[in-house]
Amino acid sequence: MQKINKKQLExxxxxxxxxxxxxxxxxxxxxxxxDTHNIHITLAFPDIYDLGQANLGLSLIYEIINNQPDCLxxxxxxxxxxxxxxxxxxxxxxxxxxxxxxxxxxxxxGITLPYESIYTNALNLLDLAQIPLRxxxxxxxxxxxIAGGQACFNPEPMAPFIDAFAIGDGEELIIDxxxxxxDWKINDLSREALFTKLAQIPGxxxxxxxxxxxxxxxxxxEMRRKNKTIPQTVCKRIVSKLPKPLQKQLVPNVQIxxxxxxxxxxxxxxxxxxxxxxxxxxxxxxxxxxxxxxxAIGTGIxxxxxEELSLLSLSSSDHTQILETTKxxxxxxxxxxxxxxxxxxxxxxxxxxxxxxxxxxxxxxxFTIAPEAATDRMRAIINKPxxxxxxxxxVHTIFNHGWxxxxxxxxxxxxxxxxxxxxxxxxxxxxxxxxxxQYHGHKVRIHVSVGxxxxxxxxxxxxxxxxxxSTIQEKLDFLRDGMHRYKIKLSYNQPDSTLLxxxxxxxDRRLANVIEQAWKNGAxxxxxxxxxxKECWQQAFEHENIDPFFYTFRERKTDExxxxxxxxxxxxxxxxLEDYKxxxxxxxREDCRNGCFDCGILxxxxxxxPKADLIYxxxx
Amino acid sequence: xxxxxxxxxxxxxxxxxxxxxIGHLDLQRLFERALSRTGLPLRYSQGxxxxxxxNIASALxxxxxxxxxxxxxxxxTPVPDEDIDEALKGSLPQGIKVLELYEVSNKLxxxxxxxxSSQFExxxxxxxxxxxxKDKLTDLFAQESIMVYRRKKTVDIKPMIEKLKLKTQNDSSxxxxxxxxxxxxxxxxxxxxxLLGIDPADVLIERTNIIFSPxxx
Numbered sequence: 006m007q008k009i010n011k012k013q014l015e016x017x018x019x020x021x022x023x024x025x026x027x028x029x030x031x032x033x034x035x036x037x038x039x040d041t042h043n044i045h046i047t048l049a050f051p052d053i054y055d056l057g058q059a060n061l062g063l064s065l066i067y068e069i070i071n072n073q074p075d076c077l078x079x080x081x082x083x084x085x086x087x088x089x090x091x092x093x094x095x096x097x098x099x100x101x102x103x104x105x106x107x108x109x110x111x112x113x114x115g116i117t118l119p120y121e122s123i124y125t126n127a128l129n130l131l132d133l134a135q136i137p138l139r140x141x142x143x144x145x146x147x148x149x150x151i152a153g154g155q156a157c158f159n160p161e162p163m164a165p166f167i168d169a170f171a172i173g174d175g176e177e178l179i180i181d182x183x184x185x186x187x188d189w190k191i192n193d194l195s196r197e198a199l200f201t202k203l204a205q206i207p208g209x210x211x212x213x214x215x216x217x218x219x220x221x222x223x224x225x226x227e228m229r230r231k232n233k234t235i236p237q238t239v240c241k242r243i244v245s246k247l248p249k250p251l252q253k254q255l256v257p258n259v260q261i262x263x264x265x266x267x268x269x270x271x272x273x274x275x276x277x278x279x280x281x282x283x284x285x286x287x288x289x290x291x292x293x294x295x296x297x298x299x300x301a302i303g304t305g306i307x308x309x310x311x312e313e314l315s316l317l318s319l320s321s322s323d324h325t326q327i328l329e330t331t332k333x334x335x336x337x338x339x340x341x342x343x344x345x346x347x348x349x350x351x352x353x354x355x356x357x358x359x360x361x362x363x364x365x366x367x368x369x370x371x372f373t374i375a376p377e378a379a380t381d382r383m384r385a386i387i388n389k390p391x392x393x394x395x396x397x398x399x400v401h402t403i404f405n406h407g408w409x410x411x412x413x414x415x416x417x418x419x420x421x422x423x424x425x426x427x428x429x430x431x432x433x434x435x436x437x438x439x440x441x442x443q444y445h446g447h448k449v450r451i452h453v454s455v456g457x458x459x460x461x462x463x464x465x466x467x468x469x470x471x472x473x474x475s476t477i478q479e480k481l482d483f484l485r486d487g488m489h490r491y492k493i494k495l496s497y498n499q500p501d502s503t504l505l506x507x508x509x510x511x512x513d514r515r516l517a518n519v520i521e522q523a524w525k526n527g528a529x530x531x532x533x534x535x536x537x538x539k540e541c542w543q544q545a546f547e548h549e550n551i552d553p554f555f556y557t558f559r560e561r562k563t564d565e566x567x568x569x570x571x572x573x574x575x576x577x578x579x580x581x582l583e584d585y586k587x588x589x590x591x592x593x594r595e596d597c598r599n600g601c602f603d604c605g606i607l608x609x610x611x612x613x614x615p616k617a618d619l620i621y622x623x624x625x
Numbered sequence: 626x627x628x629x630x631x632x633x634x635x636x637x638x639x640x641x642x643x644x645x646x647i648g649h650l651d652l653q654r655l656f657e658r659a660l661s662r663t664g665l666p667l668r669y670s671q672g673x674x675x676x677x678x679x680n681i682a683s684a685l686x687x688x689x690x691x692x693x694x695x696x697x698x699x700x701x702t703p704v705p706d707e708d709i710d711e712a713l714k715g716s717l718p719q720g721i722k723v724l725e726l727y728e729v730s731n732k733l734x735x736x737x738x739x740x741x742s743s744q745f746e747x748x749x750x751x752x753x754x755x756x757x758x759k760d761k762l763t764d765l766f767a768q769e770s771i772m773v774y775r776r777k778k779t780v781d782i783k784p785m786i787e788k789l790k791l792k793t794q795n796d797s798s799x800x801x802x803x804x805x806x807x808x809x810x811x812x813x814x815x816x817x818x819x820l821l822g823i824d825p826a827d828v829l830i831e832r833t834n835i836i837f838s839p840x841x842x
Contacts, residue, residue, distance in 0.1 A: 015826075016826045016827065017826075018646055018688075019688045019825065019826035020826055024646035024687065024688075025646045025647045025648070025651060027646075028643035028646045029643065030642065030643040030644060030718060030719055030720055031718060032658070032659070032662075032716075032717075032718040034718075256658055256718075258644065258647045258651055258655055258718065259647065259648075259651050260650075260651065260654065306661075307662070308662075309658065309662070310657070310658030310659060310660070310661035310662035310716070311658065311661075312661060342669060342675055
């Protein structure tokens with residue numbers, strides 16, 4: 006087994022950009038004795054340290070594993086181009102930041118896959134670790150490769166590379182994986198035996214135990230399990246109650262994105278916006294109460310020395326105690342230098358009140374709202390109803406309360422979108438700018454950010470095609486010209502860079518060959534603006550003789566079997582279909598905390614719902 | 626408003642191990658957080674976004690270690706040195722070691738203003754034993770100027786070199802370099818090594834001392 010030559014490593018570090026990314030040594034890093042722990046796990050985020058270290062999920066899993074007396078977890082990230090070249094030139098395999106050991110020395114290699122454009126980087130990590138890419142090519146002496154994260158709700162495109170996928174909340178699941186591995190190790194059984202055992206853990210999907218069977222026209226016929234001891238459908242795991250927040254957050258020595266304390270105040274969302282993957286796969290809503298949030302903040306500040314924190318959730322204004330929370334935070338920290346940000350606010354004057362509570366704690370800058378669509382018709386389709394008058398009233402309040410910068414998020418390419426819906430985005434922005442000028446004159450800055458809609462698995466929009474790139478381009482051109490004329494800042498994704506997401510997010514197992522081929526062609530860092538190389542992917546599709554349009558521009562029939570149907574988010578497909586049909590009729594569905602629409606979550610997780618303390622769950 | 630006179634604390638510290646790969650700005654941030662973790666009554670800067678007031682004497686180039694770095698920070702109320710020492714010890718990451726700690730007068734000029742020169746030491750590995758370093762050094766200093774390329778312009782580093790000594794024993798030699806460390810004339814020993822045909826990545830350069838102006842306490 007290849008060992009890392011630390012002298013050689015230090016030598017190459019001298020010559021690379023930002024070497025601090027590769028050396029660890031952060032305050033609160035856990036460096037355990039290798040020999041006194043019987044299971045060694047590497048946790049990887051397949052992008053550079055600067056982006057990956059802020060990942061809350063990975064940090065939680067790191068802490069949970071290292072809190073087990075017999076377990077050891079270390080971290081690794083993608084090396085940047087210069088470092089990768091130096092590592093390959095010097096035959097230095099991928100190593101961990103803590104002990105600088107090669108990944109091959111570990112028992113489990115856990116990779117987080119939060120989004121699809123990170124897949125080629127994940128393959129690159131395996132390759133840098135000198136581990137065969139495909140599960141079928143690996144043996145007992147290789148680490149077990151596990152993937153988790155939100156993209157795993159459609160694991161199929163990565164199926165041949167990963168031994169087991171962890172679906173849903175990982176906090177309790179990781180312990181089950183560890184126990185299963187330890188039992189297997191003691192009994193010295195075959196790799197197949199481990200896979201079968203793992204597949205019996207609720208929330209674990211072992212793709213090699215399922216066969217994909219297709220119709221002649223290319224559509225999936227079924228995913229067939231290889232034996233009856235494993236589930237036909239793998240249902241995600243959830244935690245009944247949000248577990249303890251981070252106790253010892255690592256404090257990076259080099260600057261990273263989101264360089265602050267993340268406090269998760271709520272998981273899940275009841276709004277049911279039809280485009281929103283996170284909103285559907287993270288049900289049910291579970292929230293922390295005020296006391297828990299305050300305790301988490303206190304612990305975080307003490308453990309890290311950070312003076313900035315973010316209260317995180319998918320929809321902060323929907324937290325039932327949010328006003329009490331902001332008031333309590335303000336009271337407690339008004340004398341300190343703490344800055345608090347509260348993203349994901351609903352468009353209502355109430356949200357401005359919330360921000361007002363934090364007025365002296367706010368990290369400067371602006372106010373952000375996400376109308377997503379600008380006409381009533383479009384908002385009904387996506388199920389994010391909003392009255393224009395409410396919007397403008399909120400905007401008045403925002404400017405009246407002293408904010409100068411307002412950022413607005415919109416989407417284009419939504420189902421059945423017309424040019425007038427796009428024009429309305431410009432008109433709204435213009436009117437918002439006028440309102441701002443009434444209060445602050447030319448100091449007002451409006452920033453419109455436009456995302457391109459990609460239909461996501463497990464959402465009511467999973468049946469819709471992706472809009473044609475040339476139409477998207479037309480809409481973007483229109484917005485760019487219009488916003489420019491009124492000096493409104495516009496940011497958007499290049500239509501090309503969203504292509505990849507549209508191919509992969511609803512892909513099946515056959516796309517694995519394409520991903521591998523694209524990686525061989527040089528694709529990596531696809532999530533980076535300058536990283537996505539369209540030709541690598543086009544050539545890969547051609548090489549594999551697969552039509553990318555099959556995955557993007559094809560409207561799915563309502564009886565189509567999806568490649569992710571055997572993975573359950575707890576929300577029934579029938580419910581999603583009903584919601585899809587409602588969207589075609591322009592019908593909205595109310596926030597489900599006001600009344601249950603029987604999405605399936607409560608049936609699926611009835612036993613897990615805490616009897617007392619109903620406030621934790623958002624379900625009625 | 627900070628109506629009271631603050632108490633100025635000077636720390637001499639070592640920067641070692643993997644922290645040699647952490648740059649100057651990152652080191653400042655590291656100290657901000659470490660100080661914040663101590664719970665000491667820290668003085669903050671004035672203004673719209675107040676920051677912990679701290680001041681590091683001289684930027685140490687990336688990749689170097691040091692047993693002689695200096696930091697000033699300020700407290701609102703006096704705290705016994707032992708208590709500050711104790712608090713800092715528990716709050717610093719591995720690789721930063723407090724060597725000395727004492728209160729200094731607010732009247733003294735800032736650390737940066739007082740820095741004159743730095744002394745560095747580096748052991749030359751045996752792979753360079755055949756390089757006739759002594760001769761190379763003699764040749765180098767025979768030149769009227771020693772030009773190096775820095776950020777798109779050439780700079781004469783000869784006036785920055787104050788002392789240079791090569792001590793050889795058997796096969797191993799240690800190079801002592803003293804260079805000026807002011808903003809106008811900031812000497813970098815790694816540049817000198819390159820001119821001698823030594824890859825700075827092959828050696829470990831240590832700052833062993835900072836020489837301050839006489840009014841430094």
